[in-house]
Amino acid sequence: MSQAAATSAVSTDPSRRARLAEFWYYFAENRGAVIGLVFFLFLVLLAVFAPWIAPHDPVAQYRDAVLVPPVWQEAGRADYLLGTDAVGRDMLSRLIYGTRFSLFVGVIVTTLSLVGGIALGVIAGYFRGWVDTVIMRVMDIILAFPSLLLALVLVAVLGPGLVNAMIAIALVFQPHFVRLTRAAVMSEKTRDYVVAAKVAGAGHGRLMFKTILPNCMAPLIVQATLSFSSAILDAAALGFLGMGAQPPTPEWGTMLAEAREFISSHWWVVTLPGIAILVTVLAINLMGDGLRDALDPKLKRS
């Protein structure tokens, strides 16, 4: 079947559309989730259009404007709405460009750990036996370490940098997806529709990924939003410890690390990147709560 035919089949399928409507109904019931979604879309726009929105180059150093306070404070300048940092870089532009890094980290880490986790989890839950044992023991080993410590050490091995930080975080997040997928696959595997597909002659691959997997997605999507926000937090933490994105990258955690010494004298260099991290993570977590309510009726709407 061609891609176009598949898409039109999806959009005309009434049950799917009804499910989407039902999903939106429950999602929209949670006001926080909608606010989170709107803010998240705003961040996506900021990230995509950063070069056009940002008033300055994020790494350009204006030597005549070092540590200028935000515009509403005395000595603030209209060119630099949120002030400048210790080497005269525009805070607002750096924060806008920072959304790119944070969303990028979230997308890549979640995709990597989701895809890897689903593959391993489906295989473990479907085949059981020694394959399952081996996979789950390896996941137990990863889970035995505090996640940030393992990520820190992995980055020490791979060398500091944003890409290596993302690989390390994805690896550390993986076991959660494996466990969730495996549990869901195991509970679906013995259902009638799976047995029916098997009797009809479906092979292992088809059974695993086409028959069973789509019915296991709800908890995985909820976990994916959670890991999206955790990935942003952990990448910022690694940046803060000097092991993530390296200066002069306008990554929020790295910006905080550079700003530490100005903590008592110039509040804006310390406060603003943290607020950016907090509201981004908060928006995604709000969305995650709404998704949980809408996708998983088994979890209480509380």
Add this chain to the structure above:
Amino acid sequence: MQWCQRWDTMPRQRGAGFNMFRFLMGRLAVLIPTFIGVSIIAFSFIRLLPGDPVALLSGERVMSPERHAEISHQLGFDRPIVVQYLDYLWGVLQGDFGTSIVTKKPVIDQFFELFPATVELSLCAILFAVILGIPAGVVAAIKRGSAIDQAMMGTALVGFSMPIFWWGLLLIMLVSGMLQWTPVSGRISLMYFFPPVTGFMLVDSLLSGQAGAFKSAVSHLVLPTIVLGTIPLAVIARQTRSAMLEVLSEDYVRTARAKGLSTFRVVGVHALRNAMIPVVTTIGLQVGVMLAGAILTETIFSWPGIGKWMVDSVSRRDYAVIQGGLLVIAAVIMLVNLIVDLLYGLINPRIRH
């Protein structure tokens, strides 16, 4: 009534005891291979690093070939890799986790020197989280949908989303900087000096009998406790609320209400006890979270615990400490998780392992 209760609980306890043994055996069957896996990771770590492991472990950058061969032999690098691993594992089982390149002290000694500081901080943080989190969750559940509930759960979500390294900086800026209420770093003021007895500054400062020492220790502890306890606090409050909501809708709570018991009694005696079961699990799960959080919290507050030790070792490239520390920390977490699981089995009579 007294007799009745005892008659009811005795066989249950015996059953639980028997199952507890099987449960423990089952857990050990999982834990031992996990520990071996963890030791393999710690063992391979030093060999995966770019560069010569002999140079990395000895800390000597420029070496003559003879010196290199000598150290290589000393560290056992000239033997087959399997022998090297078994040798390493044998050493670990005897408590030999390697020697720091920088301080030349055994890793395990350094660990036990610093571990009490992390335990003290973590205990205070979890206490902070439990003392505030459980009542907050209970109140939110009772007043479900009210402004109080929404405010509390909103705050909990903010706490859960908090980048704690920034939260620490912010608190230092406000409380230590502007208000000058607490010191910025360390465990106690340099004015006080006494030999460590328990390793816990709160206890040691009291034992020392020096006036003001305890107060100084407390004031150093306040901010790190808040920072490290914030995420557990948010998680516990949310978990308590949802567990409480579930229990409050159950039949026995309705019965207790119908009997005419006061809300306080229904909530405090009947509901809370059962709602605590998932909450205890949550608290147990926070141990790993705590240690990950300790890495950031201790770095910000220059708290001399194992989190800061690991970060410092990474930046000093003290690979022997990273290798040993990884393994000790993983072992401690595995042990704590095992204890939490056992406690969970004791608290929850519904579980028959």
